[in-house]
Amino acid sequence: MAPIAVGDFVPDGSISFFDDDDQLQTVSVHSLAAGKKVILFGVPGAFPPTCSMKYVNGFIEKAEELKSNGVDEIICFSGNDPFMIKACPENKHVKFVADGSGEYIQLLGLELDVKDKGLGVRSRGFALLLDNLKVIVVNVGSGGECPLFQLMTMTTTKTMSNLPTDLLEEIISRVPRKYMRAVRLTCKRWNGMFKSQSFTKMHIGKEEAATRALRQTRMIVMMDYNVYLMGIAVNEIPSIETLGKLTCLDDSEQVKISQVFCCEGLLLCILKDDDTKIVVWNPYLGQTRWIQTRLICRVSGWKKYALGYGNNSENRSCRSPKILRVTDNFNIFSEDIPLLYEIYDFDYDVWTTLDVSPHWFIMSERGLSLKGNTYWGAKERHAYGSIDHIICFDFTRERFGPLLPLPFxxxxxxxxxxxxxxxxxxxxxxxxCRAYKLELWITTKIDVNNATWSKFFTMDTPYLHEILSLKTFFIDEENKIVVVSNKERDTKGDLTHDSIDIINGEARCLWKLKLGKPADKNCWPLVCPYVPSVVQIKQHKGGKTKEQSDYKRH
Structure with a gap:
């Protein structure tokens, strides 16, 4: 029979021992170990020198320490008869039991055949750590030695969860982000800590401190219809590192993501090949919510999405996300084109059509979520001209504000x-384009109804000769850089690879960091700053929050 292994449940069987009243008892192994954390260790015989010195005495000496780490019972098996076992040294921590026939040892697959020495079938030197009959540690001795130290180490590790919550949170909060997937899969208690505000605040704080110490900017990058977490080290020569591929689906159900919209750590992902559903995702907590979209036959055209939230509570974990979907064919001259403005409410799991008669025209490829609201570049709807305004959608009031002026x-x-x-x-x-200058403007005041601007920097460079509307960017104010997504061309003008451009406006420097050659040249890369979020993804009634592994290491 194959030896018992980690993950197996120990078989039941009968063993014998003398109780405290010196009465011979025959009981089942399950009756001794069920519902407990138990160490079973075996010795070839009751009194051989090696066993007496290294097996039995070792466990007796370490018994109190083992029990302080959560072990309820320590049981020693021997292939002798019960009367021989009765002669073992008395102690209050280790129970000696007999498997005289060797039947139970053979059920474990740990028998030792010494018939050639006239001793029949005995037990190997072994130690098992059981948790409610399930084997979580197996050590089988060789060369006359039982690896008690390894069992001690594993026992201590397995009982780490018995530590006080505040101490356990402090320890796990120091684990680097790239190993958090393994931490969360360890047990329900550890995974549940990510729902604790005290823990997530502590872990996010330590992670941000480590990032600052490395002078690293972390960002979400979408390229080739996949989403990644990356870090840019801002040194004399900047470098980029892929920290992990973000996954919101089961491994067996990979999909392509065509657009990503960020709102304070939450991501709204639009699928490339399926317009019947979208997904909202918290990469930090590993939670997702799939949402069915509506199909309205009378309205067709391009769709723009935005993610925001419907209350302005200072407690971010209490905010209620909402989704806006705009369907428009972007014909600026026709007044009879059907438009559709829909909003999805997480609390009620319902899409509602908004009554909107726009006199403006949304021009940006994508919006910006700020303080729960979303802003786009815009202009007057029936005017032929350039982008000279922005417009805001207020998710709390569920309405658009007035056109606000751009500084250009x-x-x-x-x-x-x-x-x-x-x-x-x-x-x-x-x-x-006329002056070959790159201008970056920043608001000095911004809300739904007002906007004032100040020029952040101007840089003489023709490098952004590509269509700027297809690019995304963000500012790392602490490191004084601008990060821009881009695509590079060869001498023939063909697109070759995705890149990240780093602009230092103060030093008037530009660096290009290659991301790689995409499989689909028409998929433009996207960047946005990475902000861990503690907002819980709510599920509608009858649903269950889907929690997935949030990172896959390459």
Whole structure:
């Protein structure tokens, strides 16, 4: 029979011993070990020198320490008869039992055949750690030695969860982010800590401190229809590192993601080949929620999405996410084109059509979420001209605000998507093609109804000759850099590979960091700053929060 292994449940069988009243008892192994954490260790015989010195005495000496680490019972098996076992040294920690026939040892697959020495079938030197009859540690001795030290180490590890919660949180909060997937899969208690605000606040704080010490900027990057967490080390020569591939689906059900919208650590992902559903995802907590979209036959056109939240509570974990979907064919001259503005409420699991009659036209490829609201580049709807305003959708009031002025007037190819600084300011990137200048503007005041701007820097460079509207960017204010997604071309003008451009406006420097050659050249890379979020993904009634592994290491 194959030896028992980790993950197996120990078979039941009969063993014998003398009780405290010196009465011979025959009981089942399951009756001794069920519902307990138990060490079973075996010796070839009761009194051989090696066993007496190294097996039995070792466990007797370490018994109190083992029990302080959560072990309930320590049981010693021997192939002798019960009367021989009765002569073993008395102690209060180790129970000696007999398997005189060797039947139970053979059920374990740990028998030792010594018939050639006239001793029949005995037990190997072994030690098992059981948790409610399930084997969690197996040590089988060789050369006359039982690896008690390894069992001690494993026992201590397995009982780490018995530590006080505050101490356990402090220990696990120091584990680097890339190993958190393994930590969360260890047990329900450890996974549950990520729902504790005290723990997540502590872990996020330590992670941000470590990132600052490395002078590293962390960001979400979408390329080739996959989403990654990456870090840029801002040294004399910047470098980029892929920290992991983010996954929100089971391994057997991989999909392509065509768009990602960020809102304070939550991601709204639009699928490339399936417009019947979308997914909202918290990569930090590893939670997702799949949402069915609506199909309305009378309305067709391009769709724009935005993710925000419907209350402005200071407690972020209490905020209620909402999704806006705009369907428009972007015909600026027709007044009879059917438009559709829909909002999805997480609390009620329902899409609602909004009554909107826009006199404006959303021009940005993607919006910017700031303080729970979303902003886009816009212009007057029936006017032929450039982008000269922004407009805000207020998710709390579920309505659009007025057009707010931009500090420049730009045709679509000259204007990148909006970005933010410290979650309280908007930045706008503008390429002045006539003057070959790159301008970065930042708001000094911004809300639904007002916007004032100040120029952050101007840089003389023609490097953004590609269509700027397809690029995304963000500012790392602490390291004083601008991070821009880009695509490189060869001498023939063909797209060759994705890249990240690092602009230091203060030093007037530019670095290009290659991301790799995409399988689909038409998939433009996307970047946004990475902000861990403690917002729980709510499920509608009858649903269950789907928690997935959040990182896959390459």
């Amino acid at each position: 007037s730009a045709w679509g190819a000259q204007f990148a998507s909006l970005s933010s600084v410290r979650e309280d300011k908007i930045t706008a990137l503008f390429q002045n």
